[in-house]
């Protein structure tokens with residue numbers, strides 16, 4: 001059925017659920033779908049039947065790989081609200097999924113494991129949310145588990161994330177005896193009785209005597225924390241008065257949104273429960289509606305060149321494509337966040353980044369793997385669109401009479417790569433198609449051809465990432481391929497500036513000759529690539545300058561030491577010369593390529609390797625072995641800590657030394673230690689190892 005809806009934007013929440021792996025995002029989302037009536041039963045991760053994780057690989061492995069979008073409705077104070085939820089992956093290899101979702105979300109719920117507290121990936125996603133100014137609510141989950149500690153988790157948020165916590169609830173009971181929460185705003189207790197097995201109902205009762213004192217103390221802290229960030233509450237507070245219940249909801253909302261969007265300190269409401277044991281999820285939904293922003297709170301979005309768009313259907317269209325997914329039945333689906341205007345099925349829109357018109361096919365509201373067709377969708381909504389052929393992640397769709405380019409998002413460069421080869425000729429075409437499709441979906445998946453061997457090399461964020469990619473090629477595209485051993489994706493850069501390097505490209509083959517002369521300087525910069533033109537007086541005609549730039553970028557793709565991609569270079573074009581008949585774009589591109597190679601050779605080129613932040617959790621007895629082993633892997637131990645009776649070791653270790661670590665750690669500690677790692681930075685490869693890497697390449 002085709003529906004046309006105009007959303008009441010004040011009653012819309014676009015939120016993400018994010019966390020460290022296994023904290024319970026998917027489990028929490030499954031409860032949300034059940035309590036809001038989207039699903040009629042609760043799916044479980046360990047049974048492989050969740051609505052949100054619908055890819056075969058997700059169900060088999062019990063992890064989220066791609067973010068899934070879904071819509072539900074939740075009443076608060078008698079008013080129905082629409083909540084669009086994106087459940088994002090926790091594993092660091094899929095962090096780009098988190099990044100692109102945060103770019104388009106208005107608010108987020110961060111789920112913490114009540115035993116482990118703030119884990120490395122919790123920290124990463126927290127910083128990502130800081131970067132995009134996304135207001136948050138914290139949900140301390142798994143309070144039913146042995147060793148869970150709500151207050152320790154809150155302390156860790158303060159220490160590690162710099163959160164100013166607004167503790168809105170206290171747990172009643174612990175571990176198996178955890179039965180509910182005290183609500184410090186209403187000063188009531190919510191108790192889930194054993195009869196309502198799926199947690200669908202809970203009783204609102206007086207705070208048990210055993211918890212009254214703690215409740216009063218923590219309510220006092222809540223009011224003090226709020227007052228510190230809100231003048232009105234401060235005045236009341238100074239007069240010994242308290243805001244009403246409604247007033248307190250309003251001020252918590254105000255403070256949460258303002259501080260979250262300011263990208264500074266994050267004043268964040270904290271609630272708790274156990275998703276798996278069905279307790280605490282409904283009050284979490286209430287908190288989402290009460291305290292997280294609507295598209296109206298987010299307000300106008302800025303495009304390039306000072307263009308802004310207000311969140312209204314009456315403004316010209318501005319929408320951002322944030323995810324491409326290939327659906328087995330529908331083909332290519334593009335997920336978009338609409339910031340202003342209406343997106344109509346059948347209409348032509350402009351992709352303002354590519355400067356190309358696209359026709360919008362069917363528009364769907366997604367409910368995890370299910371969908372509902374809509375004739376059009378308006379400002380503030382998140383929908384999936386069919387029929388877009390050219391649009392990729394991060395590009396803007398808009399009205400061609402009123403174009404705008406919205407800010408895109410950052411994608412990390414791959415740290416690991418493998419060579420892949422089709423087993424037969426017929427398979428070659430399939431492999432090419434599979435790579436193209438998967439690369440369209442996933443901006444952190446990259447492919448290039450090895451210049452020397454002619455092999456196809458695919459790059460990604462980690463071993464798991466590439467393993468899933470290869471698995472999908474087999475299952476979804478029927479590709480039979482041989483895959484090499486994973487290897488580190490090194491990079492190259494330069495260490496010193498070089499002034500005035502000249503190059504003349506000159507060729508006389510039969511008819512028209514090729515002539516281009518350029519002079520450049522190059523210098524190291526922190527990251528990426530920059531091109532500055534300083535040629536004056538038409539010594540290089542304007543139309544050839546982009547060709548010089550393109551030639552330099554061609555050269556950056558294959559560094560001069562070992563053929564790895566270069567980064568961190570600024571090129572300044574200083575001078576040049578041309579010939580009326582014999583100069584062409586191609587000639588200047590060639591000149592750019594060669595002058596860059598020459599300049600880079602003289603600029604002390606070095607090889608960089610990815611260094612990973614590693615966190616190992618081990619019983620005390622194995623601490624010595626774990627540290628000794630990390631040192632032997634060229635690691636630097638940075639911190640040691642104790643948590644819930646286990647020792648935590650944090651260090652920086654080059655990725656090349658971490659292959660096979662899973663198995664080694666298991667055998668050293670009889671399987672009792674665990675670890676997680678994520679990309680930290682690039683560092684120069686020590687001299688004694690460079691030769692071997694160059695020889696291998």
Ligand SMILES: Nc1nc2c(ncn2[C@@H]2O[C@H](COP(=O)(O)OP(=O)(O)OP(=O)(O)O)[C@@H](O)[C@H]2O)c(=O)[nH]1
Nearest residue numbers: 021022023024025026027063064090142274275276
């Ligand atoms: N005891 C207990 N277990 C839980 C709770 N919530 C989730 N789990 C279990 O923890 C495991 C991980 O839960 P998921 O919901 O898959 O976690 P996730 O954060 O979505 O994981 P990824 O998407 O893979 O990052 C599953 O086995 C869940 O059953 C909880 O409240 N209590």
